[in-house]
Amino acid sequence: MKAVVHHQPEGFDGLKVTAMEEPTPGPGEVTVALKASGLNHRDIWTLFRKRESSDPVILGSDGAGVVKAVGEGVESFRVGQEVVINPSLGWPVKSEAPPAGFEILGAPTHGTFAEEIRIRAENVEPKPTHLTWAEAGVLPLAALTAYRALFTRGQVKEGEHLLIPGIGSGVATFLLQMAKAAGARVTVTSRSEEKRKQALELGADAAIDSHGDWAEQMKGEQVDLVIDSVGPATFDQCLDRLRPGGRLVNFGETSGKTVEIPLRPFFFGQFTLMGTTMGSTEEFREMLRFVSEHRIRPVMDRTYPLSEARQAFLRMEEGKQFGKIGFENA
Template sequence: MKAYTLTHLHQLPELTDLEMPTVKDDLALIQLTASALNHRDIWITKGLYPNIMLGAVMGADGCGMLNGQEYIINPGLAWGRNESFQSPEFRVLGVPDDGTFADFISIDRTYLYPKPDHLTSVQAAALPLAGVTAFRAIIKRAQLKTGEKVLISGIGGGVALMAMQYAIALGCEVFVTSGSDLKIAEAISLGAKAGYIYHDPDWPKKLLSDAGGVDVIIDGACGAGFNQLVKVCLPGARISFYGGTAGKIEGLNPQLIFWRQISILGSTMGSDADFKDMIDFVDKYRIVPVIDSILPFEAIPDGFKKLMSGEQFGKIVFQH
């Protein structure tokens, strides 16, 4: 079969001929119909994850066929029994375990979920990693309630967009930040109330003027900009963050946190129950992931280049 493998660090994955995956015990052989790209795939090529195995098939997101039915694959393996946090054995599909950038994948049947009828295979492939990460961050950890005011930072990425769509589905007022006026305009076209350029040091004042503050913030960057997020929190607000791409949080005023009863919540990926609940939520509200571009399987390296440019709005998906 054809597959894109991590052959060398600091290089794009290479198209390789591999033997068909073995199938035994509770494993199922899935013929992949579509897969999708995540920033995680970029960071793996840069050697920024532990337990990287050269020669492994890349890709965490995928949708595929088994016995005439299409399934979405849960990429979070071995979460464990505790819903509060993942087990030491937890890992994400696609290095070290072979992933979805291939013709076929062999995976335990417990990680397969029937594709919601309203989604195409391409749309379904865009859902798994971003969908469950956003769902745990905003629904499970931040406990978002109908009608609350929400800020999503760095709109344009898969997780941020899914979080925005979940909040809109629950009737919340959603505000966004971005470094791009175009991405803000696109978010507003999808239902966001307003957006702010995060390079503008006065953006918190503008949001406070527009909304008076927010109840929930979803962030994937942290870094110096985290202090700006705290400024727009209403008393009792929850900040749920799923990444730290901008680095450490420095200079945070603890008085602003404890006096206003603000909760800061870490979140990563999601449990098997989170994934099932996410699929049910997407099905109930007929949510369709935002897709930036659809490329053929052979153009996976081009997808990497596009994601590295940072110009995408939504997921980059590959048709197999």
């Protein structure tokens, strides 16, 4: 079968489209014939991470398709059933942090950028019926990350004001839609005028220029909750826009790995700082119900065939996308 793999060397030079062996399900597993999958920043980072094995690994964490075969003992799914893949491995129930042994699908395990995948049955869920294949294929990782950040960690409430720095990523666009569905007000930031315009069309209450003075653009208003993935480039302005007692949830480091926290404003502000990543199977199911109830659809940027994987990776690397980049299988 055709698959997008990372082999040797590190970086984009190790990204290849090649033939891999078709998987056969073992006990407790299913094989899914994938209709679509979704690209995430994690897939780019994986190109530059050292792995214990030098064998080619199929990339990709997001996917949706049709059950092709079921292994011994699997009774929850039938051949022909339409499903989405839960990329959170080894995290069954909601908890303060993932348990030991937690992994994300797609390196070191074979992922979803292929025509088929073999996976544990507990990591497969029925596909939301209102979504197209392309939409379902890009849903899992970003929507799960957004759901846990917003509800489990951020504890957003109806009527609260949420700030999302760096609108445009898959997670950020899910955060915007989910927050609006929950009755929150949402302000977003972006350096791009076009992305600010798109965010307003998607439902944002306000969109400000990341390069400008946030306090001035927001007329001094502060927010209840910030959900950030940018890091040091915007961290000081994020803290400045938090009301006393406000919460900040971080799930990324796109502008760097280290921030300096001004302690006096932090402790006088009585702020709560939280980290988050991905989520549990329990939260994945909650997310699917929320998405179905509110008819939320992923914002689609572009889709590519697997044969054009490099073009898709480069588009994300250059930060040109608004919403999700996906792959579709013929």
